[in-house]
Amino acid sequence: MPTPARTDRDAIVAAACALLEEGGTDAVTMQAVAERVGVRSPSLYKHVANRRALLDLVVGAAVADLDARSGAARGPEDARRSITAQVEGLRRFARERPRAWALVMGIAPDGPQPTTESAEASVRSLLEAVAELTGPEHALDGARLVVAWANGFIAMELAGAHRLGGDLDGAWRWGLDRMVDALGSDRAAG
Template sequence: MPTPDRTSLDAIVLAARDLLEQDGLAGLTMQAVAQRVGVRTPSLYKRVQSRDALIQLVAEATLTELAGRMNTGASPVLLANILRAFGHERPAAFQLVMTPGAGTPVADRAVAAAASEAILRAAGELAGAEHALEAARTLTAWATGFISMELNGTFKLGGDVDKAWDFGVTRIVDAITADRPSERHLAGAPQA
């Protein structure tokens, strides 16, 4: 008679996400996860084939959670603020999905695409459908850079970082909107 399963894939991923925040990527080991869910390490391999596969599952769960949060916001400023709040709440997970190091396993492309839907939609409203991807990348890159610097304690010149965030996100959104080509220009008509 086979022994009953002592853990689930969901429990394993949740334990791994907790360990990621507690001990960083280096502390996210199969042995540590097995201990956290109460099984022996070899048993973990019945659910997850490798540490890389586990890291990918954590990245995918993180992006799925982030997408759920982002889908509640409509404006690009609100979406950027949601991303920043997530980064502060879960800094290691934020860095895993937004700035993974070389060789770090990443989420499946379909999961990443689904997580990008809200920002693409908002960016399309700002810059037009033709430039939605470029606008989304610009806003996301700026926000990710700012949040990463903030999390790493890089802002050392003093001043109010929240004020700098508000200034920056407003200016980026304004710049993307200001650069939107007029409908006449898109149709090939000469500009006045």
Template sequence: MPTPTRITPDSLRAAARTVLERDGRDGLTMQAVATALGVRAPSLYKHVRDRDDLVRVVVDDVSRELGDRLDVALADAGADAATAVRALAEVARRFAHEHPQGYALVFGPLPGSASPDRAALDHGAAALLEAARRLVGEEHALKAARTLTAWMHGFTSMELVGAFRLGGEVDAAWSYGLERIVAGLAADGRGRAG
């Protein structure tokens, strides 16, 4: 008789994220994840309460991974605030293309019982908040980070669903928009500092 698969937190997260990227949000079910792990669905209930808890586990994992990547980008960018913001935006965009379903899950509506861990969300936002603070100062950092996030998410979400249909180069539009956002925020930050 074969040895039953041992489910670990890491194997559960990995299987759930694989299922999500392959089958989308609606396909992220207890049965699909159990099948990916080579176990029966009831075995998962020892690790997650229900599907909403499974979704929460995935959102936490995606948020942490994105936060880790943003932390590295911030450290690699050096002291220049505008360079840091550009680097973080590029990393976030690349992440969205690599993990479109996970990205959409993090930025989409979730049932209350699937609300992610606050620490995971804070970690995901920390680097962007720090880059915004460097660019505009402490007082306006949260507003600047929200502005950047809204623009990046809006652009990336439209890009992922093929909504840019008027021609032209999407990468050039990204660069143009990012430069205008960074320049506008930086000018505001200089005006407030002076």
């Protein structure tokens, strides 16, 4: 090889991820990223096309991270427990990396536009659990119900929109219980 590389794409993406959580999308400047990996900003362009592409890579890394956790959380045989574990995992991720989560959800003001095809791929194992409750017919509908609720709840939680007081964790559990009950109601009712 030529001149020994002082950094690489992974390090750059990692630095960008860190900056994202520290200061939001605005903090992810090419200069800040460059400084963190120990080069000058123009050198970054030898590794990523531009800032936009870098943010896309950050989103991709976040989705991969989420997938990894989701895979790790897979396990419980019981459908109800499985669903619970998965939405809890989603919530945990969102709390640990709120800005990355917002970026993945597509609700970040300056974020890259929906690159989220894989967002729902990570939900595939959820489909199986849901199908046990709804039957195959409405597995997709049911998964969408659960994921929409979880993401909506998390979004409002992170945005601080839940300020009418009350017990937030209680609302989460209550909502989850009702929702999982509802998944099976279709079958029971016919």
